[in-house]
Amino acid sequence: MVLSSRQLLILQVIIDEFIQSAQPIGSRAISKKEGISYSPATIRNEMADLEELGYLEKTHSSSGRIPSEKGYRFYVDHMLLPFHLSEKDQKLISAVFDYEYVDFEQVVQKSVEVLSDLTNYTSIILGPEVFEARLKQLQIIQLSKTSAVAILVTNKGHVEHRSFTIPAEISGSDLEKLVNILNEKFYNIPIIQLHSRMQVEIGNILNSYITNVNLALKYLHGALFSQQPDNYYMSGMTNMLLQPEFNDVEKVHSIYSIIEKEDLMIDLLRATEQGLKISIGQENKIDEMQDLSLIKATYSLSGEQLGTIALLGPKRMDYSRVVSLINLLSNQMSKTFTDW
Amino acid sequence: MVLSSRQLLILQVIIDEFIQSAQPIGSRAISKKEGISYSPATIRNEMADLEELGYLEKTHSSSGRIPSEKGYRFYVDHMLLPFHLSEKDQKLISAVFDYEYVDFEQVVQKSVEVLSDLTNYTSIILGPEVFEARLKQLQIIQLSKTSAVAILVTNKGHVEHRSFTIPAEISGSDLEKLVNILNEKFYNIPIIQLHSRMQVEIGNILNSYITNVNLALKYLHGALFSQQPDNYYMSGMTNMLLQPEFNDVEKVHSIYSIIEKEDLMIDLLRATEQGLKISIGQENKIDEMQDLSLIKATYSLSGEQLGTIALLGPKRMDYSRVVSLINLLSNQMSKTFTDW
DNA sequence: ATTAGCACTCGAAAGAGAAGAGTGCTAACA
DNA sequence: TGTTAGCACTCTTCTCTTTCGAGTGCTAAT
Structure with missing residues (x-):
């Protein structure tokens, strides 16, 4: 069932008007619109058909018509005019x-x-x-004996940062070493891979340099990824x-x-x-x-x-x-x- | 004019009840409350007095009473009981x-x-x-030929950062020098002073190292302070x-x-x-x-x-x-x- | 000083009626 | 055959009453 051009016209007018006024649209109002040369009665007939087809609705039995969701869908799919922005x-x-x-x-x-x-x-x-970006630089700035800020910069200029307390088991210099190695090893890898590769690839390498590697990694990771980026x-x-x-x-x-x-x-x-x-x-x-x-x-x-x-x-x-x-x-x- | 203890009691009950129910409180309801041993009539008299004193209001001529702002003020100033949190x-x-x-x-x-x-x-x-904090570290990380991120870390762990495009007149190495000098010179000064001291103190020093000092300073400043911290x-x-x-x-x-x-x-x-x-x-x-x-x-x-x-x-x-x-x-x- | 009693006030809820916008249907018309 | 005028009907909205009940203020009794 395809709509006649008159039905299209009426549907368009009703939706346009309703978008404007938020009020049900009656046949008389439509017939008075510019570009419409049919009597209210004719329009009523068409509206009844459009309603039967599911494009229009009534709010009560003797009200004007409002667009149904199907009506909006049709409008959006087939009747959207290119709008000239002011x-x-x-x-x-x-x-x-x-x-x-x-x-x-x-x-x-x-x-x-x-x-x-x-x-x-x-x-x-x-x-x-963020996670589609790549690691540009990782950095830890120590604020005091027990606290530090971890900062992660991506190649797209995004910056994530997080303060954290340094656990007693980890020395500041170890953290620093860790960061250096991570920067060297992981420069330009996608952030999204950072987590898994941190675990797998460098645990061994680091063992020789740093005590408490796992704890340090856990902390660093927690610091950087504990919160979803806003x-x-x-x-x-x-x-x-x-x-x-x-x-x-x-x-x-x-x-x-x-x-x-x-x-x-x-x-x-x-x-x-x-x-x-x-x-x-x-x-x-x-x-x-x-x-x-x-x-x-x-x-x-x-x-x-x-x-x-x-x-x-x-x-x-x-x-x-x-x-x-x-x-x-x-x-x-x-x-x-x-x-x- | 000081309130009698019975008036205080009634005022308290009315405010407490109204805070609960958001409904005007009538004399009968009060007289039925535990701890109240007066008849509605007595309470009505007191309420009339409290209204005249400005502590209560009516929503219409025959309604119960609600607290006035003066009533709330009195309640808050003199009647606030220490509340035991659950x-x-x-x-x-x-x-x-x-x-x-x-x-x-x-x-x-x-x-x-x-x-x-x-x-x-x-x-x-x-x-x-932020501005009460002190400068811990300033940093510029270059992302590409024409773009960089400026990062400022305070001693309290606050991080401000901003991306910016590097103007053609300024070389990356000049920016780096600038940052180094700023870090050295301004370590631990209050952030709030950074702006003015940047202008005054180091313009001369930098002139010898860097071409386009003012432009560079302007850019750096814009990058760091263009937006109020959230x-x-x-x-x-x-x-x-x-x-x-x-x-x-x-x-x-x-x-x-x-x-x-x-x-x-x-x-x-x-x-x-x-x-x-x-x-x-x-x-x-x-x-x-x-x-x-x-x-x-x-x-x-x-x-x-x-x-x-x-x-x-x-x-x-x-x-x-x-x-x-x-x-x-x-x-x-x-x-x-x-x-x- | 307190209270019972009572007339009075006002708002909220329910109902009735009138106005008006709009429909569907029928019959007339071009 | 498509279009339209006419008309009865429906439903909402607004206004006007009425009723009900909660609550008051005042007076007189305790």
Whole structure:
């Protein structure tokens, strides 16, 4: 069953209007729209058909129509017009990349903010995946007899650091030796392999130099990897409060309880495929996200996928503008990172 | 005008009950309370007096009473009983300090979380002030021809880092020299002085070694200080949604709009005096905080004030438990930091 | 000084009615 | 045959009452 062009037109008008107003749309309102030359009665017939096909819904038996999830899906798949971003939008986005002293974190932080500001939705970005980077330098700086900072720098400029107390069994000079050997031996290996190779490859070598090798390794490892790196950035959570569909504290709370579960969101965002993906309502598979849409796009460095940038808002989202914004932003991010 | 002991008792019961129930308290309910042996009529008379004195309010002409801000203030100043924390609370708090690998950030992060979890209010902590620390080591690690990471480590184990692009006019070896000289010259000076002394003291010395000194200094400085250090930690914002007084999206939004203004909150929290301070409703001087109470306490390292730990919730707060929790936590923080 | 009694006030909840937006269906029309 | 006018019907929303109960303030009795 394929839709007639008139049905398409009416569907489009209803979705566009509903995205604007958040109110059910009636036949009379549609017939008065520019570009529509049918009477309300005709439109009512078409709406009834569209409803039967599953693209529209009613809130009650004599209400106007609102888009169903299937309607949104169709809209997103087949009716998304290329949106022309305003000068202002474009400027605000490029401003993110205009700074002299920049690093990944700063750019990502600014990106997530500009995205939530421009859309009035909640924006989330997964930062560059540290473990894909390679070891540039490892360092231990002793602060006192019993405490030190371990610092790890990757070839992509990411820095991880952690303070720790030096156990009595390990001397400062032993730690230093350990670090020297690790730096020499493991320069430029992927961080993700560091853990396993630390155990396997150098235990023997070190035994001759250092007492308590295992303890020292354990400590060093604990210091560096005890916490997952914070590459999760979110902005505009309160924007949810502005959406009329969430004008009830109950709903807000249920949504926030999901958004706050960082692990869950990371799982949700971690992109499988390159490119842009839209999940509408129940497509998200999570009860609390039934009324939400998630739009995510990947960004990359020299073609290699680096992270995900995403937007969370009501199903009634301004998809066409939002998609343009995300595309522009993710492309700019990719470009900037690759240029460095 | 001093309150009679019966008035005190009634005031206490009303505030305690209201903190529990969030409902206006009537005379009959009070007279049935254990420890009260007066008839409702007697209590009504006392309540009328307490209202005239400004300690109580009515929500409408025939409602029960609720505490006024003056009532809360009196309660907090004169009626706060030492609260015996449950085993569970105490355990959860000490668990924060029980880890093997710890640094400031981790402890602060965990503290802010445990505090909001235990209270169901919003918790904020100002982390240790970096600029009071001293320079332990400065380092530049070159990542490529045109990019590098600058890392600054303080004697307190704080690490600041920033990536930057190396301008064409400056050679890598010059940067290295610069860092060496800075390390030698400025070891152990307070970070806060680093900026000015960099300008004044070593410009001359460096001129002979390095071309483009000023540019290099400018870059290094920009890299290290371009961003304020993130020593602001917050947790439990969504807890506000659980409070019956904020069951209206409007109110939540106005509160969140304030909480999100990091600068403003930092100003509000930065403690002038050592110790614990409670600000109730209008005492906060901020319109949007009329319905909120703020409790803040300082923590310190060897007696030297280090930061602030605070709790934000409705005026109807469980002051006595909350004060005990904050005191315990801030003391533990001070103790832990001093022990290191 | 305390308390019982009582009239009164106000909010919350429930119900009734009117208005209005919108539908579905039927029959007329081009 | 596709389109439209007309009309009965449905359902929400708003407003107006009514009722109920909790709680007060005041007066008079203890």
